[in-house]
Amino acid sequence: MSTAPRLTALDALHRSLGATMTDFAGWDMPLRYASERDEHNAVRTRAGLFDLSHMGEITVTGPEAAAFLSYALVGNIATVGNGRARYTMIVQEDGGIVDDLIVYRLGETEYMVVANAGNAQIVLDALTERVGGFDAEVRDDRDAYALLAVQGPESPAIMKAVTDADLDGLKYYAGLPGTVAGVPALIARTGYTGEDGFELFVAPEHAEALWRALSEAGEAHGLIPCGLSCRDTLRLEAGMPLYGHELTTALTPFDAGLGRVVKFEKEGDFVGREALRAAAERAETAPPRKLVGLVAEGRRVPRAGFSVVADGKVIGEVTSGAPSPTLGKPIAMAYVDAAFAAPGTEGVGVDIRGTHEPYEVVALPFYKRQK
C-alpha cells in the first residue's frame, strides 16, 4: 500500500525557495535549500529557520494528567513546573525504548507531549491505551500545530524583533504562550541543534505569515532557511540521540547511556519499572556496549550500520555518521564494547566498505556551545 506523503503548511513556500525535498517518516520535508554545509554553519554562527511540522503533538489534560504521564513515561512528570519542559522517554513493558519525547507543562492540568514524526502514532496509541483508569484525556493534536524553529546564537535577537514575550525570563527547556509576529504561539526555548533557540508551535494557518516575519526579522542577522540534512549534522555534533539510530526498542534507556531519565523514586508504578530495574542492575554489573564518539583521521565517512573494529574483530556498530562541518572531519556515534569505550583507546577503526579506517574514540558531545 502506498500513500501520498503528507505536506506541511509551508510546503508551497519550501518549493518556492527551491528546497530539495525528501520523504521523512511519511512527510515530504525540506532536506536542504542550497548547501547543507552553509545551513549548518549558519546555525552555529548566526541563525537558521526550520520547518518541523512533522513532529507529533499530543495534548494530555485532566486532574490526573500528571499522575498519568508519570505512569506512562519513565520521567517524573509530576515535578515539571508550570511552563517548563522535560526530556523523557516512553518504553515498552520490557524496557525497550518506544520513543524519546519532550513534555511541556502548559498549565496546572495540561501537558503537551511531542513525539518524533515516525513514532507519533505509536506513542499516541500507547498513551491512549495507558490512560485507562486515570482521570485524564489524551488528544491527538498532530494537525493542530505547525512547528517552526529558530536556532542559533542570533535567535534571541531575531525573536525580540517579532515578540514582546519575556524571552529573558524564558529559560532553556521552558515554554510559554505568547504572540509572535501577531500570531498566537507556544514559545519554547528548546531545539535539537546544540545552540540556543526557540521552537514555535502555531496553528497551521499562521505558519506562513510567521515564517515570512521571522525571515524578514532574521535577514540582518544572517538567518537562512535550513533543512533536515543540517539538522542531522547539528544534532550529531551535539551528541544528541536520534530515534531509530541511537535509540530503538531493542535498547533500554540504560543501554543507551540515558538511564538518568528513568526516575525510580517517583510515586506510583510506571510502565517498564521492573524491566528497567533489572536493566539498571545489569548496566552496573556488566556494562553494556557504550555510546561513544568517533572522529576520523581520514576523510571517509562512517555510516549507520558500519562495523567498528579493533584487533581485526568487530567491537561495535556505528549508529550515526556524517562529515562534521564544525570539526572539518567525519564523525560518528557508535555503540562499542566497554573495553574500547575510553576516550583515546588505541587501535579502533571503522570498516568502510572493506577498508579499516582509523578513528579516535572521544567523549560525547563533539561540540558544545560557549555560553
Added chain:
Amino acid sequence: MSNPQQLRYSKEHEWLSAVEDGVATIGITEYAANALGDVVFAQLPEVGDTVTAGETCGELESTKSVSDLYSPVTGEVTAFNQDVVDDPSLVNSAPFEGGWLFKVRVEGEPDDLLSADEYTAFSGN
C-alpha cells in the same frame, strides 16, 4: 542550469570533453552534483589505471551518501584532479570546470553518449 554544448554526457551523469590528442576530460554534471549535495570526499582513479565504460572507477561521498563514480569511456587514466581531492567542494561549485575529475586516453566509447540537448531532456535539467 545549462549543460555546455561542447560536452557529451552519459546516463550516469558524467560529462566527457572533446577528445584532444586522444585524451578526454571527465567530470560529473551540475545536475548530479546538486543531487549529491555537498561533496566531502572524492576517491578518483589513479594515473595508469584502466577504466571501462559503464564500470565504477571511484566514489564521491557527500554529507548524506556515497555514490559510485563511473567512467563514460574505456581507456587509461592519464591524470586526476588533485584540486578536487584536496577540496571536494569544487565538484559542487564548478562541476564543468575546476571540478573536473580525471582524464582518459580514450580507447573505446559506448555509442549511447548523449549530446547536451539530449542530456538536458534525459535529466530534466
